Amino acid sequence: MAGRDTRFIIIGSGISGVLMAIRLLEQGYRNFTVLEKASEMGGTWRDNVYPGVACDVAAHLYTYSFARNPGWQTRYARGADIWKYNQGVARRYGVLPHIKYGKEVCSARFAEGVWQLTTQDGCEYQADVVIAAVGRLHHPVVPQIAGAENFAGAQFHTARWDQSVDLTCKRIGLIGTGSTATQVITALAGEVPALTVFQRTAQWVYPVKNTPNPWWRRLMFRLSPSHWKHYYLQLQSETEERGKATTGSAEARAARDKVCHDMLASIRDPELRRKLTPDYEVGCKRLVFSDGFYDAIQKPGVEVITEGFARIEPEGVRTEDGALHEIDVLVYATGFDAHAYLRPMQVTGMDGRTLDQVWQDLPLSYHSVMIPHMPNFLMINGPYSPGGSASVIGIVEAQADYLMQLIDRIVSDDVLLAPKEEASRSWLEGVRELARNSLWGTGGCQSWYLDKTGTPTLNPITLTELKEQIAQPDYADFVVEPRQRT
Ligand code: NAP
Secondary structure, three states: OOHHHOOEEEEOOOHHHHHHHHHHHHOOOOOEEEEOOOOOOOOHHHHOOOOOOEOOOOOOOOOOOOOOOOOOOEOOOEHHHHHHHHHHHHHHOOOHHHEEOOOOEEEEEEEOOEEEEEEOOOOEEEEOEEEEOOOOOOOEOOOOOOOHHHOOOEEEEHHHOOOOOOOOOOEEEEEOOOHHHHHHHHHHOOOOOEEEEEOOOOOOEEEOOOOEOOHHHHHHHHHOHHHHHHHHHHHHHHHHHHHHHHHOOHHHHHHHHHHHHHHHOOOOOHHHHHHHOOOOOOOOOOOEEEOOHHHHHOOOOEEEEOOOEEEEEOOEEEEOOOOEEEOOEEEEOOOEOHHHOOOOOEEEOHHHOEHHHHOOOOOOOEOOOEOOOOOOEEEOOOOOOEOOOOOHHHHHHHHHHHHHHHHHHHHHOOEEEEEOHHHHHHHHHHHHHHHHOOHHHHOOOOOOOEOOOOOEOOEOOOHHHHHHHOOOOOHHHEEEEEOOOO
16 A cells, blocks of 8 residues: 555445545545445435435535535425435546446455455455445335235335336325335325325424525525535534434423424324324434425325234235225335445455454444454444434534544554454443433334344434544554555
8 A cells, every 4th residue: 555546445425425535535545446336326315216305404404514505495405406416516526437336345355454345246346445335224124014925016115116107096005104204295195096104103293394595595605605604504503402302402302392292283183193193202213304294194085094914915905903905006115224234245354353243242333433353444424323313414524534534544654443342342332321311212112223122323412522522533442553565
């Protein structure tokens, strides 16, 4: 490895992968490849094209801090516009020529100071440093419901939306009531003849208004970066305050509870209101933010079914009360397996230690960005990263700043760097203790945040706290070894 010639592989070309590519270029590291499994760049916003797909974090905040987009038309951006923005940034910053498509990494093996990556199509790549930017909500979960294979109509997960299916005049069945389902329901209610929502657990829904960004504001943001920056910081501080409700502030929680209860009271039919009233604390699951959900769910043709599934039949879904709910298309808005992070990739680190061995009990990492025994293998937005309703972009930018410091050390001293196991365990224990006592752990609900022990796999800290905690690496927590050249 020779300084700026250091070879990097970034896995994934979503928001985090593109960010890391830009940061490498900025620091003069040009010898890198982004391996992308799909045929186009992007992650979440490429994969999710369901009706109503949007980001419920304010668009100006869901933007790289260095690549402002004064042109957002509304407070919340549509998925397609975010993807377009991401593509534009990747193009503008010179990332696109570095991306290789159709390259799903199936294994990464460390030997003699170098990472050897193999992709599904049999190609091999060597890297001195690997950066996994694979996303946490990447593997769709489709529940196994008896008889699903006999369903006569189309059925698909929201992240695999089949755009060839014409929904006009179709009766739609939708399983789930999370953030994704709420967006689909709000988009389809009243547009299709029948929408049957199968709800296992009611959700707290926080009302928001997707107000347009008037032309004068867009112009102002275009002409004056300082106005844009001011607005960005204001949104960041609002989001941070909102996040404190999850991490403990009683006042913020009380205010949020009240808004959610008030909105629920807008449901006219007492039976529907009963069905939609959760039995756990507001904010225990990721709060759903919606402009219009409560109107949508009361539209003619929309029905909420709370009985469990007996089986799926060719004509529709039979519930445990014996009723057959006839539908033409079945949509699974059933979320993602966040615990399959990095999988099914086979990762083998120092001394033949596999990721499965290191992560046998828990996805052990140091500050969510490095794994013991995996030298020069970096993660961005790894397990136990902060989350909730914060902007993931702020979080990954903070992690990227930290990673670039590690990278500079790896390159300048030509070393292998991995966190010590004890330091990682100690960090993780602290985070898990915090997480267990957060609203996500104590609020009385099930969610994708929780692992099999019932502990949230997110760090309940704010962006400001994250930035403080990872401002500078503490090299006492790392094993730093000279690289053995062969
Ligand atoms: P989710 O929050 O995990 O919700 C999955 C839904 O499917 C839940 O209602 C769940 O019910 C239901 N479900 C799962 N398995 C089921 C089964 N076997 N039978 C019946 N119901 C079942 O998934 P998501 O809505 O896709 O959201 C995942 C995450 O993506 C969010 O938390 C958020 O972080 C992110 N997201 C963000 C945005 C945004 O605008 N920023 C939009 C969409 C998604 P239970 O509640 O009973 O488990």
